[in-house]
Amino acid sequence: MREETIPDVWTFRRVVGLSFDEVKQQLNRPYRVALAHGSDIAGGGRPRTAATAEDFEAVSTKVPLVLYMARVVIENMRATLTSQEGGASAEDDGPSDASLEEKHNG
Numbered sequence: 001m002r003e004e005t006i007p008d009v010w011t012f013r014r015v016v017g018l019s020f021d022e023v024k025q026q027l028n029r030p031y032r033v034a035l036a037h038g039s040d041i042a043g044g045g046r047p048r049t050a051a052t053a054e055d056f057e058a059v060s061t062k063v064p065l066v067l068y069m070a071r072v073v074i075e076n077m078r079a080t081l082t083s084q085e086g087g088a089s090a091e092d093d094g095p096s097d098a099s100l101e102e103k104h105n106g
Helices: 020-037 053-060 063-084 097-105
Strands: none
Touching: 020 053, 020 063
């Protein structure tokens, strides 16, 4: 299992060392709420759309961060489920091509 914190990588320089929960809190109101609701945000803020270069840049620069977080969470979930199934490795995607061919050819 991988730790759910942001690594020290240039792309993530503004959130290095934060937990995924802390990053989600930072992104929630200015990005998720602003994109999902498309209206003025209670407590200040404005909606974000692809209609302005400023909004497009602000949102697109967060994509690598969200992808990284999603990948780690999925890998951790897969590892947890695999360990509960009896210890198969997380990379085990089923029988190999050779074993399937051997079974087929009998």
